[in-house]
Amino acid sequence: MTFADILEDLGSFGRFQFIHVTLLSIPGLFLATQNILNNFTGGVPGHHCTVPNRTSLALSHDISVSPLSDKEILQAFIPTEDGSTLSRCRRYTEAQWRLVGTNGSIATSDRNVTEADTETCRDGWTYEKTEFLSTIVTEWDLVCTLLPLKRMSQTIYMGGVLTGAIVFGGLSDRFGRRALLIWSHFQLATLGSCTALSPNYLAYCIFRFLTGMSVSGVILNAFSLKMEWIPTKSRTVVGSISSFFFTVGQVILAGVAYSLRDWRQLQVAVCAPFYIFFICSWWFSESARWLVLNRRSEEALKHIHRVARINKKPEMMEKITLEVLESHMQKEVQSSTTVFTAYDLLRTPVMRKISICLIFVWFSTSFAYYGLAMDLQKFGVNIYLVQLIFGAVDFPAKLGALVTLSFVGRRVTQSACLLLSATVIFVNIFVPSEMQTLRTSLAVLGKGLTSASFTCVYLYTGELYPTVIRQTGMGFSSTMARIGSMAAPAVLILEDILPALPSIIYGGSAVMAGILAIFLPETLNVPLPDTIEDVEEKWWGHNGVADFGVNMQKWLE
Structure with a gap:
């Protein structure tokens, strides 16, 4: 008899396995959002250089007796790219009123205008709010020369995920899957939510790095706890169906991001649920395989008996004793030294x-x-x-x-x-x-x-x-x-x-x-x-x- 045979005697894929796999899979709904969250929290809306004192400019221009609209003022202060799109990173050093035609179109035929001097956005940027109300880009002006910082924030997050894979992967083989999973849920909930309170870009990147670490901890330990408590014949279905939770999570993210277009609100919305998962994770049973291999057979036996009770197999509590468990995993126990x-x-x-x-x-x-x-x-x-x-x-x-x-x-x-x-x-x-x-x-x-x-x-x-x-x-x-x-x-x-x-x-x-x-x-x-x-x-x-x-x-x- 092997441990796989013990699982079959415990009811194969019974009530315990169903609850166990379901609770471990539900966090996937929000884990999926973490890796692609930057598409929305770091979205780049349409923008152009800010034109100061628009009202006074509209009233004091010398080419018309009637005030100009915002669109006409922009034509006078913001150069165009490809003849139609307003430049995102440059503005004219002086107002070019001749650019404004009688119908509001740009008079691009004027050579003096097209060769006018431009400068960077000294007064900041004005952002469109049709797609996003607020992102880290609009919060800290990560555009033009600072646009690489927006991409860097995602790289830093992925660096955290990488670090978490290394750190939590080794620690869970030493200290157990359940303990590291509980901690990872708490770390993700706390630091992920704190990211929304970031006062500056540096703090944001630090919180995102630590959040990325916890994402790896949750994924790795949840996966192993699922695989090590289910019978061989159920692994394929369980592994595949569990991945559908990540798919549903991506669809949910589209709806949540559409409803919450402020990046701080969105950040909290996808991280706060992990407080609930943190509480639920105390219900999980540690991997009996891992416990036996780490000379904790008595604790493993308690978890096995618990599974037998939940699966309504009380007779197995008497049949599977400490001696039976260790005798059938003797080879594995010897290798655990x-x-x-x-x-x-x-x-x-x-x-x-x-x-x-x-x-x-x-x-x-x-x-x-x-x-x-x-x-x-x-x-x-x-x-x-x-x-x-x-x-x-x-x-x-x-x-x-x-x-x-x-x-x-x-x-x-x-x-x-x-x-x-x-x-x-x-x-x-x-x-x-x-x-x-x-x-x-x-x-x-x-x-x-x-x-x-x-x-x-x-x-x-x-x-x-x-x-x-x-x-x-x-x-x-x-x-x-x-x-x-x-x-x-x-x-x-x-x-x-x-x-x-x-x-x-x-x-x-x-x-x-x-x-x-x-x-x-x-x-x-x-x-x-x-x-x-x-x-x-x-x-x-x-x-x-x-x-x-x-x-x-x-x-x-």
Whole structure:
């Protein structure tokens, strides 16, 4: 008997598992908002240089006996770009009244006017409030030369997510999943809400960094608690359905952001619910697998008996004793005397191959995903509508992934999602910029495929790494994802060199990861490994490419 057999005797996927998985998944509704929140809290509204004393100017101009409108005053003080759009970062040093035609149009034929001296926005900026009432951009004037600071705030947040993956991944293998999950919920609720009180840009970035750390803590520990308390046959469905909470969260964000267009209110709205999740998280049971492997078998037995009571299997409380539990996990207990570090992810042959392949899969998935999802304003339509569409497309994409994960396997699904997303990205390169609707549709499809890849890789990684080092492995792998999410915005700078270059890099990375995914072992309906020795024995001599071909042939037949 293994621990998987104990779970079956406890009722398989019973009442406890249902409540447990549901409570662990609900925070995903608001976790999804954190990574893409900057699209709204850091939105860049239309803006132009402030023109001081508009009223006196309108009354004192010397080209008309009637006062000028605001639009006409702007024509006299703000130069245009492409002959129609007001400049965002420059204004005339002196009023150019001759620019104002009798019908209010700009008289661009006047050579003296078109060559007039301009200056920077010495009196600040005036912002449109049709799309956003207030953002960090309007709060601290992060426009023109300071616009990179807006992008930097997202990079700093992702740096926090990366740091959290490293810190909380290792700590949870040492101190337990439940304790770190409780702390992460509290940290996210408190520091996330405090972000709304930031008096300046520096404080904002510090709070966002710490909030990003807690996001990793919640995701990693919630995932492991789910996987380690459910039977083998339920992992695929649970992992896939849990990811739908993130999808619903993206749709919810569109509605909440549309209703609360002040960034401080929006920040509180998506972080305060974690106080409720913090209270609920005290109900969770610590992973019995982890407790046994850390010489806390008596505590593990209490949690197992609790599960038996909730699942209405009282007879199992007498059947499963401390001696029975330890005898059936003797091998795993013996291995727990060793202290594991990130080095053990690369020390042995099979673990090394798995880790290297997962590094590329995690990096490329996140790299392509955030390259498509983090700058919604570039699509030129209502940002709230784009967010809604981007969230909605994940439903069919993840549903398709659920089907293939259940019947075809993890490896085929992972590889297919990456290669198909690369294909869509490459195709979009050849679509003319005038065909904005088609380009947006392809971007939405690519985002859906990368989202499905995320669904698969979270499940796949948890099944490939053994219990003794699962959280360290998840933290190590997701660290690569955070590096990808930090690199994605930086690649967009290459558009100035060649417009298609960012897409070539995103697509090329996805192709490489899709090929490497073929070399990973299949885990469909395979019990979770508990030790590194289990991994080496189970998949030693595994030939990913050969197995991939055989499985594909069987599936096609």
